[in-house]
Amino acid sequence: MYYSYFGLRQAPFKITPDTRLFFPGGNRGAVLEALVYAIATGEGMVKVVGEVGSGKTMLCRMLERELPENAEIVYLANPSLSPDNILHAIAFELHLPVAGSEDRLKVMHALQEYLVRKHAENRRIVAFVEEAQSMPLETLEEIRLLSNLETQDEKLLQIVLFGQPELDESLMNPHIRQLKERITYSFYLHPFSIAEVRDYLSSRLRASGYKGMGVFTRAAIRSLTRYSKGLLRRINILADKSLLAAYAGGEIKVRTRHVRRAARDTEFVTKPGAAVLAMALSFCLALAAIGWFAWQRFIPVxxxxxxxxxxxxxxxxxxxxxxxxxxxxxxxx
Incomplete structure (x- = not known):
């Protein structure tokens, strides 16, 4: 592979989250600090929204690492949970002695007893809900009811919702407007700009052992930003393939042609031929529509x-x- 060729000790652009390679730029570091603060101060519900591949999972892993030791994390990664199943899922993650056949009331009672006991021990229970945009509205409403569990001064269960922009659309539904009102902090992960992509590439390469001058040319960075639309997962995929293309060509710099070659080999990038074909098809359909309209208005001799x-x-x-x-x-x- 290209690792030794560029003086790297590890893969710099893996798509699986590696907290050692966390990049605080692009407002990610500020959002992480705000999340830690919100949980430390006992805020009940927080929301993080970003496009697919914008770094939500990495932020989730970093949040787990940065939280104080008295925080106990519950992961809810299955968005298709029903209202009853989500209670059982939380009980399972907390290792509560609750059978799968127990009804909702008993599970809620066992969960509340556990939360009260942990609160007395000065421990915080934080639930990370991933892919929240895909959850049924009834399940989101059940999450709101869970946020009602509290003492006189603090919430017993803190909840962080991670989701795509469709989550905001779901929260506009009047049936769950009370859930939206419970969210005290909302954060949006914006795509990276060209300058942020440049700094991100450099940060990842340095953290992976690279010690030379910049690998990616300015033109290559602009091209990579355009193809990736500033989304981290796409940046990682294109950067990895671009480095491989430069290595295959025996070059020490990643140039625009290497990024283009990587883009041609990537599914999420619209292929030029497909775009031209789509335009040609649209043009033909437009001509056919105009012809049909003219034929309808034509009066034969x-x-x-x-x-x-x-x-x-x-x-x-x-x-x-x-x-x-x-x-x-x-x-x-």
Whole structure:
């Protein structure tokens, strides 16, 4: 592979979250600090929204690492949980002695007893809900009810919702407006700019052992930003393939042609041929629509000559005139 060729001791652009390679730029570090603060101060519910591949999972792993030792984490990674199943899922993660056949009331009672006991021990229970945008509305409403578990001064269960922008659309539903009102902090993970992509690439390479000058040219960084749309997962995929292309060509710099080659080998990038074909198809459909519209409005000459009285006072000439005269004249034997 290209690792030793570029003086790297590990893969710099793996798509699996590696907290050792966390990049605090692009507002990620500020969001992480705000999340730690919100949980440390006992805020009940927090929301983090970002596009697919914007770094939500990495942020989730970093949050777990940065929280104080008295925090106990519950992961809810299955978005298809029903309202009853989510209670059992939390009980299972907390190792509560609750059978799968127990009804909702008993599970809620056992969970509340556990949370009260942990609160007395000065411990915090924090639930990380991933892919929250795919959860049924009824399950999101159940999460709101869980946020009602509290003492006189603090929430017993703190909840962090991680989701795609569709989560905000779900929260606009009037049936769960009370859940939206319970969210005290909301954060959005924006795509990276060209400058942030440049710093991100450099940070990852340095953390992976690279000690030379910049590997990616400025033009290559602009091209990579355009193809990736500033999304971290796409940046990682394209950067990895671009480094491989430069290595295969025996070059020590990643240039625009290497990024283009990587983009051609990547599913999420629209292929130029496909774009041209789509444009050509759209053009043909537009022409067909115009032709159909014109045909609908066209009145053939035969319709006009059905009653020749329309033309008795109109001088006619040319082929149309001769045609009409022929139509009025009796056929010669």
């Amino acid at each position: 035969s319709a006009l000559v059905e009653d020749t009285r329309l033309f008795k006072d109109v001088p006619l000439s040319g082929a149309i005139g001769r045609g009409l005269e022929g139509a009025d004249s009796p056929k010669q034997p």
